[in-house]
Amino acid sequence: MSNLEFTLEDLKRILLEGAGADEGVDLDGDILDTDFEELGYESLALLETGGRIEREYGVEFDDDTLAENRTPRALVATVNALLSERVAA
Template sequence: MSELTLTELTTILQECAGEDETSALRGGDVLDTDFKDLGYDSLAMLETAARIQITYGVVLADDVVVEASTPRQLMRLVNQSIVEGP
């Protein structure tokens, strides 16, 4: 399985939140921008985690997902799980 990229993560986030390509995620370097500042609440993050589980087979605990406050942190968690495997 390939690693989750920022492009793939932003697509998943936008699909889960029902946003179009003009959202804040497309506006530049957002790797270290807090999800709250991007307009994503804990419910959106849990939905995103569910989509990541379906797409990448990575299961992340709800509390871990909510604690990942930036795209970089979430990608690190997902990619670490991909590398380590089940």
């Protein structure tokens, strides 16, 4: 398997495909450490995002993954850790 990496660009694409973007939120700005709620993404939008990430990247989140990873930086790091575990297995 190739070195698959989940990037901020991947996350932004999935967020937009699944839930769109609130007016006035610039996903192209410095959002790495901004809470998803501040970006306009509530729990249902994050569940949709999580489901899309799981299907597209072949990872599996536990029940607390989305609640514990409240910023794009944290979620990207978690997905990449899961991808690394999968490749190592």
